Amino acid sequence: MYYQQEAKFIVAVDGIILGFRNNELYVLITKRIFEPLKGKRSLMGGFPRIHESLDEAAVRVIHEYTGLKNIRIEQVGAYGDIDRDLGSRVISVAYYALINMEQYDDKLNRSHHAEWVNIKNIGKLVLDHNRMLKDALKIIRRRAATRPIGFDLLPQKFTLPQFQALYEAIYQTAIDKRNFRNRIQQMDILEKLDEKDKLNSKKGAYYYIFNKKKYDMLLEQGYSVSFIHIF
Amino acid sequence: MYYQQEAKFIVAVDGIILGFRNNELYVLITKRIFEPLKGKRSLMGGFPRIHESLDEAAVRVIHEYTGLKNIRIEQVGAYGDIDRDLGSRVISVAYYALINMEQYDDKLNRSHHAEWVNIKNIGKLVLDHNRMLKDALKIIRRRAATRPIGFDLLPQKFTLPQFQALYEAIYQTAIDKRNFRNRIQQMDILEKLDEKDKLNSKKGAYYYIFNKKKYDMLLEQGYSVSFIHIF
DNA sequence: GCAAAAGTGTTAGGTGTACACCCATGA
DNA sequence: TCATGGGTGTACACCTAACACTTTTGC
Numbered sequence: 001m002y003y004q005q006e007a008k009f010i011v012a013v014d015g016i017i018l019g020f021r022n023n024e025l026y027v028l029i030t031k032r033i034f035e036p037l038k039g040k041r042s043l044m045g046g047f048p049r050i051h052e053s054l055d056e057a058a059v060r061v062i063h064e065y066t067g068l069k070n071i072r073i074e075q076v077g078a079y080g081d082i083d084r085d086l087g088s089r090v091i092s093v094a095y096y097a098l099i100n101m102e103q104y105d106d107k108l109n110r111s112h113h114a115e116w117v118n119i120k121n122i123g124k125l126v127l128d129h130n131r132m133l134k135d136a137l138k139i140i141r142r143r144a145a146t147r148p149i150g151f152d153l154l155p156q157k158f159t160l161p162q163f164q165a166l167y168e169a170i171y172q173t174a175i176d177k178r179n180f181r182n183r184i185q186q187m188d189i190l191e192k193l194d195e196k197d198k199l200n201s202k203k204g205a206y207y208y209i210f211n212k213k214k215y216d217m218l219l220e221q222g223y224s225v226s227f228i229h230i231f
Numbered sequence: 232m233y234y235q236q237e238a239k240f241i242v243a244v245d246g247i248i249l250g251f252r253n254n255e256l257y258v259l260i261t262k263r264i265f266e267p268l269k270g271k272r273s274l275m276g277g278f279p280r281i282h283e284s285l286d287e288a289a290v291r292v293i294h295e296y297t298g299l300k301n302i303r304i305e306q307v308g309a310y311g312d313i314d315r316d317l318g319s320r321v322i323s324v325a326y327y328a329l330i331n332m333e334q335y336d337d338k339l340n341r342s343h344h345a346e347w348v349n350i351k352n353i354g355k356l357v358l359d360h361n362r363m364l365k366d367a368l369k370i371i372r373r374r375a376a377t378r379p380i381g382f383d384l385l386p387q388k389f390t391l392p393q394f395q396a397l398y399e400a401i402y403q404t405a406i407d408k409r410n411f412r413n414r415i416q417q418m419d420i421l422e423k424l425d426e427k428d429k430l431n432s433k434k435g436a437y438y439y440i441f442n443k444k445k446y447d448m449l450l451e452q453g454y455s456v457s458f459i460h461i462f
Numbered sequence: 463g464c465a466a467a468a469g470t471g472t473t474a475g476g477t478g479t480a481c482a483c484c485c486a487t488g489a
Numbered sequence: 490t491c492a493t494g495g496g497t498g499t500a501c502a503c504c505t506a507a508c509a510c511t512t513t514t515g516c
Contacts (some may be wrong), residue, residue, distance in 0.1 A: 002266055004319035006278045008239035011322060036233055047237045050320060054311025078309035078324045080285025087233030089281060091242060091322075093309045161495070178497070179479065184342075202487040206494040392468070393468040409470070411507065433514040 019101035
């Protein structure tokens, strides 16, 4: 063992957990059950264990709050301002995860005092959590601009109006229907089903599923479509 | 004080310090002067102090190694695999900095066993430092694609061939002279001087300086030019 | 005069974006 | 029959990328 003379820090992981329902983006927000700031609205957080990597800790924490396994996470960054946490000097590493709200176990809401909050109505969160959320969204938007993100966010079968609504929610902007569908079609990674969703319209919208094999092939070839022009 | 029962971690900061000279990109690499892995090639690293933010620690560490003040840093990310450091469980936060090699104090090289290594010839670095470097380059490329990065890397007066060479070094690709210049001209953020650099050619290339005021104005307007198409 | 690097414009093809109407169905 | 949301194609402007020759000057 080396470095024994160095200062040690409390390290936390915080999770920005996003879901999509009724054409709106939601963030999983909890009420802190411990001091300081007990009762205030906060992202899902936890502390890595000594035998866990940061990524593993993030996956575990998100699992504890959502009951979901096999989630993909991506790191947002490390937050290390001195007074960012009122409780102590804490360095926090933020991760985001996109999850399918249909698979989410709603029972966990109650046990964790968690709720899905529409991303438009997120108020003040504790500490620097608003900044974390903002940073996560930036990364998600960048990602979504070049690849068809959100297969994690959508149910397995989804309609094109749904898919488009997801993009509109991510960018908070209206997208032309025809342009959106043209681009999707170009990519050729969706499979149209014979089945229709008749909940949202009388005519009904065809369901699609995602052809993962084709998508992975395209990625390997370094493929990228610019979905939305944001840069 | 709260969270006292949580595990504490040794936290490090590592710096990817990039410079540009003779049309090539260089990384500042040191030989570790402490165990473990003493004598092996490594990025510049250090440990944040209790009263320092992570950003401050990164600035301080880079200052210690380069003598430079007023450097801009950007976080690359946190690295938290369990066995990433042989010495102990260490979580490291990486930062990159682009510096002007002309202003760099060469005396520090010797006192820190540091040397500038051409980015093409970086061999194996200790621990996960190769991955950090790769991640930093990804961020730098993304940044350079949409804004005229590298005013930090270039001397105050620079020529267009130099500026282009910088982009070629960042992307490791050849760029058409006329296209590059057209784009630069469109941005209208350079000022041509009457003076010429005659070191690299008989004809001589005009020096330019960067018009920061115009650049900042453009940034405020949410301006972005796609310099190079990489996505 | 000649080698070596600097400097300079145009064009064709592709991509982004704006845009309007018909279709299917339940009520 | 009508109101509602689903589905479809094109034209124009702009941007990207390809491309070749002249200029200057030290040797």
